[in-house]
Amino acid sequence: MSAFAQQIPLDLGHRTAQGRDDFLIAPGNRDAVSWIDMWPQWPAPALIVCGPAACGKSHLAAVWRDRAQATALNPADLSRREARDLFAAGIHFTLDAIDPWIGDKDAETTLFHLYNMARENSSTLLLTMRAAPTHLEFALPDLASRLRAAPVAPIAAPDEILLSAVMVKMFADRQLPVTQDILNYVLPRMERSFVAARDLVSAIDRLALAEKKPVSIALARRVLMDQSDAAL
Numbered sequence: 001m002s003a004f005a006q007q008i009p010l011d012l013g014h015r016t017a018q019g020r021d022d023f024l025i026a027p028g029n030r031d032a033v034s035w036i037d038m039w040p041q042w043p044a045p046a047l048i049v050c051g052p053a054a055c056g057k058s059h060l061a062a063v064w065r066d067r068a069q070a071t072a073l074n075p076a077d078l079s080r081r082e083a084r085d086l087f088a089a090g091i092h093f094t095l096d097a098i099d100p101w102i103g104d105k106d107a108e109t110t111l112f113h114l115y116n117m118a119r120e121n122s123s124t125l126l127l128t129m130r131a132a133p134t135h136l137e138f139a140l141p142d143l144a145s146r147l148r149a150a151p152v153a154p155i156a157a158p159d160e161i162l163l164s165a166v167m168v169k170m171f172a173d174r175q176l177p178v179t180q181d182i183l184n185y186v187l188p189r190m191e192r193s194f195v196a197a198r199d200l201v202s203a204i205d206r207l208a209l210a211e212k213k214p215v216s217i218a219l220a221r222r223v224l225m226d227q228s229d230a231a232l
Helices: 030-036 059-070 075-077 081-088 107-119 141-149 160-173 181-188 195-212 215-232
Strands: 046-050 071-073 093-095 125-129 152-154
Touching: 030 046, 030 059, 030 152, 046 059, 046 081, 046 141, 059 071, 059 093, 059 125, 071 075, 075 107, 081 107, 093 107, 107 125, 107 141, 160 181, 160 195, 195 215
Parallel strands: 046 125, 046 152, 071 093, 093 125
Antiparallel strands: none
16 A cells, blocks of 8 residues: 555544534524523423524523533424323423424424413423424414414524634634634635535545545645535
């Protein structure tokens, strides 16, 4: 094997910081953060946190879960377990990324019963989804009316300032130092979205590991060019 052969990167994973102090507050998510801080004075048993992929919905749900000592329920269990069994697991609950189960009558029926149990027992639910309930098609009208009446905490697509801060955090989560010069280079050349930022940081991490090189403009340029070629 050539001495210049690349090391095969091992995906050892990385720890994403998900504490309250790690959440980056900006105009696009300030309202959602205010709703989390308002608990337990919510006007309804459920709060809906919605926004585009990778915008911080799961992070904010984790912040609230620690604050409320809530139980994380698996949305897939909505279609395979009884509501009373799920409710027995705690007092307050999060259901993260429930979009795929909206439209499934069995899952919606379970969620409807969970909502009613929460209301009757002074419990609370935090649900995350990409679209607000008013934009979704429900199989169960009773659930639709309840979730459409629940408060919604939207998280907007990022502006350049937030996107820059998010990328700094993403690099830090992977223990990769990054300079402002690198961010100034990539930001005007990438898609303006949280998903694009996540994918770009992940690709830069893989290439840096494979070549045992620090993150640089040259390395970032190669990743951007590869992504551009792949999109053609």
